[in-house]
Amino acid sequence: MREITVSQIRDTVRDLCLKANFELRKDVLSAIKSAYKSETLPRAKGILKDIIENARIARDKKIAICQDTGMVSVFLDIGIDVRITGGNLEDAINDGVLKAYDRGCLRKSVVDDPILRNNTRTNTPCVIFTDIVDGDKINVTIAPKGFGSENKSRIKMFNPTSSLEDIKKFVIDVVKDAGADACPPLVLGIGIGGTFEKAANLAKKALTKPIDKNNAKRHIARLEKEIKSEINALGIGPMGLGGKTTVFGVNILEYPTHIAGLPVAVSVSCHATRGASKVL
Amino acid sequence: MNQIKLTTPITKEKAAALKVGDEVLLSGIIFTARDSAHRKLHDILNRGNRLPINLVDAVVYYAGPAPAPARRPIGSCGPTTSSRMDLFTPKLLSLGLRAMIGKGGRSEEVRKAIVKHGCVYFIATGGLGALLSMKVKSCRPILFKELGTEAIHKLEVKDFPLIVGIDTKGRDIYDQARQKIK
Numbered sequence: 001m002r003e004i005t006v007s008q009i010r011d012t013v014r015d016l017c018l019k020a021n022f023e024l025r026k027d028v029l030s031a032i033k034s035a036y037k038s039e040t041l042p043r044a045k046g047i048l049k050d051i052i053e054n055a056r057i058a059r060d061k062k063i064a065i066c067q068d069t070g071m072v073s074v075f076l077d078i079g080i081d082v083r084i085t086g087g088n089l090e091d092a093i094n095d096g097v098l099k100a101y102d103r104g105c106l107r108k109s110v111v112d113d114p115i116l117r118n119n120t121r122t123n124t125p126c127v128i129f130t131d132i133v134d135g136d137k138i139n140v141t142i143a144p145k146g147f148g149s150e151n152k153s154r155i156k157m158f159n160p161t162s163s164l165e166d167i168k169k170f171v172i173d174v175v176k177d178a179g180a181d182a183c184p185p186l187v188l189g190i191g192i193g194g195t196f197e198k199a200a201n202l203a204k205k206a207l208t209k210p211i212d213k214n215n216a217k218r219h220i221a222r223l224e225k226e227i228k229s230e231i232n233a234l235g236i237g238p239m240g241l242g243g244k245t246t247v248f249g250v251n252i253l254e255y256p257t258h259i260a261g262l263p264v265a266v267s268v269s270c271h272a273t274r275g276a277s278k279v280l
Numbered sequence: 281m282n283q284i285k286l287t288t289p290i291t292k293e294k295a296a297a298l299k300v301g302d303e304v305l306l307s308g309i310i311f312t313a314r315d316s317a318h319r320k321l322h323d324i325l326n327r328g329n330r331l332p333i334n335l336v337d338a339v340v341y342y343a344g345p346a347p348a349p350a351r352r353p354i355g356s357c358g359p360t361t362s363s364r365m366d367l368f369t370p371k372l373l374s375l376g377l378r379a380m381i382g383k384g385g386r387s388e389e390v391r392k393a394i395v396k397h398g399c400v401y402f403i404a405t406g407g408l409g410a411l412l413s414m415k416v417k418s419c420r421p422i423l424f425k426e427l428g429t430e431a432i433h434k435l436e437v438k439d440f441p442l443i444v445g446i447d448t449k450g451r452d453i454y455d456q457a458r459q460k461i462k
């Protein structure tokens with residue numbers, strides 16, 4: 001048994017929240033830079049140039065990339081040979097979020113109750129997902145995501161006999177409906193299979209995976225590439241004002257499912273797709 | 281592409297001179313207001329009271345800024361999705377509000393109200409909160425301070441970069457973009 005204290009986890013969550021909000025992910029920034037090179041429309045090019053400049057200002061001056069610093073999703077892969085000591089894990093994670101949002105002048109956007117809607121002024125609680133995995137380490141991944149794009153995310157329970165074309169059409173329609181509101185160019189996290197809630201969880205988790213790598217399964221990788229090229233052929237472009245780049249990342253995570261169903265969840269994420277990870 | 285320097289307040293004449301797609305650098309005073317502030321203004325009007333803020337020829341910015349870091353007037357402060365304010369917008373335009381800044385498309389009701397009252401809808405690029413914060417010279421909450429980031433803040437901006445999204449004739453930049461989309 002390896003011991004990891006809740007204060008180590010708290011400090012890690014704090015540091016990762018700060019990093020994610022100030023430093024655009026390397027894979028995301030480099031995809032935006034290549035999009036900038038390939039766009040020819042002056043307006044699309046100008047927007048991508050501003051996005052690159054915004055990332056520079058955010059990193060250098062420690063100003064949040066986007067004012068919507070999100071409701072934070074925290075993914076913990078906890079090794080089965082780890083013992084967590086020193087207090088309550090959930091409290092420690094929330095404490096880490098609060099410390100980052102205080103220290104970093106990050107906007108606090110969480111309300112205490114979806115109906116009564118009083119701001120908690122702590123940006124907590126965050127949303128925590130834990131997986132038990134082999135080993136004696138904890139992988140901590142945090143993903144702060146704004147609601148401009150979160151509001152455009154969708155899930156659909158397909159029939160098991162539905163075709164790949166049906167799935168693609170659904171994903172494409174999600175992107176069309178999102179339009180400019182979700183701040184394209186977008187990254188799509190897609191969860192296919194499992195149950196209703198498993199698919200949604202996979203979709204969010206897919207956003208935390210590097211966008212420059214395709215799924216290890218060939219048929220899924222092919223679907224990722226096809227969705228990407230078919231959406232980019234639409235010409236929606238940066239901020240919906242036209243261009244070649246409407247999505248610059250499509251990640252699918254799949255899971256076994258039931259004979260009667262085929263859940264598909266699409267987590268829509270803006271051009272400022274943020275995240276940071278660390279192994280403890 | 282035209283790049284136009286514009287200063288607040290925005291009169292009917294200034295608004296009428298703008299065309300959809302024009303690039304504008306806006307300087308002067310703008311007021312932030314997003315979901316909760318709109319709800320509160322709406323409730324005040326519904327109770328038959330006057331608004332506690334003069335919106336004549338004013339500009340409202342759909343935004344909830346992040347807190348100001350040390351030695352900065354404001355934190356990250358890009359636009360939020362405008363369509364969530366659509367329900368409340370025609371009434372505010374009828375009371376003299378001249379311009380709005382946000383991101384994304386508007387409802388047909390809003391477009392009609394823009395034409396009726398000679399107003400303009402500007403779009404700012406979403407997700408550029410750090411860059412846009414550099415264009416803000418001062419920021420002060422003036423109304424509904426208890427709402428925190430959702431309070432109405434008075435911002436002084438210099439060369440704030442915008443694109444005309446809907447002009448006084450009702451021409452919509454997204455309609456034009458959509459026509460090109462297959």
